[in-house]
Amino acid sequence: VGDRVFGVVTKPYLGDGSLGEYVTVPVQVGIAKLPDTVDFVEGAALGLAGTAAVDAVDAAGIEPGATVLIAGATGGVGQQALQLAVAAGAHVIGTASSEEEKDLVTGLGAAATVDYKADVAEQVLGNHPDGIDVAFGFAGDPSALVPAVKQGGRLVSSLIMSPDDIQADGVQVVAIYANPAPETLERLAKNQAEKNTTVTVQRTYRLEEAAQAFEDFAAGTRGKLVVTLA
Template identity: 35%
Template sequence: MRAIVVQKFGATPELADVPVPAPGPGEVQVALEAAGVNPFDLKMADGLLEGKMPTDFPMILGVDGAGTVSALGSGVTRFAVGDKVVGKFLTAPAGHGSWAQYATVPEDATLVPIPDGVTSVAAAALPIAGVTAQDLVEAAHIQPDQTVLIVGATGGVGSFLIQLANMAGGHVIATARADATDQVARLGATETVDYTQVRPADPTDASHDPATYRDSGIADAVRFTHPDGIDVLFDLISNPADFAVHATLVRRGGHAYSTTWAADERALQEHDITGGNFESKGRGPELSRLLARVASGDVVVPVQMTVPLEAAPAVLGAGSARGKTVLAI
């Protein structure tokens, strides 16, 4: 079968021909139709799991995947051949991911039915980005009319966050380029901060990546329109220095979360701010709940583009996302 693999950590991802995996006891084989692309995939290829999880090589990349159950191992009771399913294809040993024509996963892993009316492409965009956004909103306990700032709002997680924070009643401020203003407004943002127009960071400061957002300018822009501060910060892209500046906007008693592990949690606690570095723990029940929201039309799946499997190396880590990229298999 065709798959996107790396031969070792740090190697260039490539299209390869590998054996079709057979389901073992308690496992489900899925004929994949679509797979999501996430920043985590590049981190896996570069060695994020080295020393943390056993890994088989060549390592098939990809975590998010959707398709049809094609075979069952002995003892499987939750699924039947022909079921439409979506899930996370990352279990030990790593290296048997979703960027392939077939994958196997234990039936008790994160694998759930796709409801009627939801396509495989839409479903494949949900497991990491969508569930992370849903978990963040629920952790922050957003109340009606609270002010919510989303830094990095146009990517996969951000596009879901805008919608879910808006559904919770939040007044959403999104950072985005000017040409994405209409996009984030349609998703539910009330205000937009164009990070390309705010004061740039000091170019002599090596801690600032010119490809990322500019910290003090975003904070100044939000503080100008909200001098009393904000209630919730979701920062999806910043380094520690930038996150610290953005966190100064949050009122005492508020919430601030970083998905890039940039938060100084002790400093937040000293300012009576809850949150910190966030890692989604959502599994099957949370994914099913999000799928139900999509099926009912309450949540739109922001697929930016769909590309064939062989194009995965070209889009991996491309940056400047406007929603989700999905591989058609």
């Protein structure tokens, strides 16, 4: 596939992982060419989060003019999904609490924000009493978003294993398990190269700083943390 590649080291089951300088991966999944205009840090940040976002937005079937809520809008998946939803013509509401988070989310195209530290569904219904068309649950309890979705709408979440995990009469629930197929990764790279979307890298770490990276991740982020080998 060439010298400049990026992707997601994956396997057909969830389990323990690790960090290392070298890894063997199957070329059939998880690997794609990285455009010359996209650097390796951006590529590393795009892989899994971007795949989850693309799969989620594809599953949502967003129509132009739809009203969309993104819970977890400040995270890696949420930021990508937010930009893709805006590009699809949606009126996007993103969750954010601090002024810095609000600026980040609106800067990526959100028309409005709601505070994730309060009742998100209640805030959404205050401005959209008939409910919204699509809710994405990338953070928090996705079932708490159900009241904000209108009858016939969709709730798409990467935090559940099955639609049966959420009771949502009249709302279609879609469970997302990111599949880093080469064609999906190529879409991500093309969007990044053509500036259709952007990825926020909050901080990079050397490999020996990996423990600190995990601590910082657990404390909450406004984008992606990347461990580099440079």
